């Protein structure tokens with residue numbers, strides 16, 4: 001699986017689906033319910049991102065990049 005890019009109002013979010021282990025940490029820490037985790041983490045509402053970087057800092061696999069716009 002590739003790195004998937006989600007383009008939003010405040011940020012672009014990139015998830016490396018090869019690295020993601022679906023641990024759910026990004027769902028737990030995101031204050032804006034940006035993520036949903038099934039087989040891998042998916043961004044379901046990129047425009048709600050507050051660019052707080054909690055997901056980036058908490059992902060144990062370093063699978064998430066958030067680029068502020």
Ligand code: SF4
Nearest residue numbers: 020021023024026059
């Ligand atoms: S925190 Fe990282 S490894 Fe865990 S579900 Fe989210 S993207 Fe995947």
Ligand code: SF4
Nearest residue numbers: 030049050052053055
């Ligand atoms: S940067 Fe903050 S608001 Fe944006 S997706 Fe990550 S945890 Fe959620």
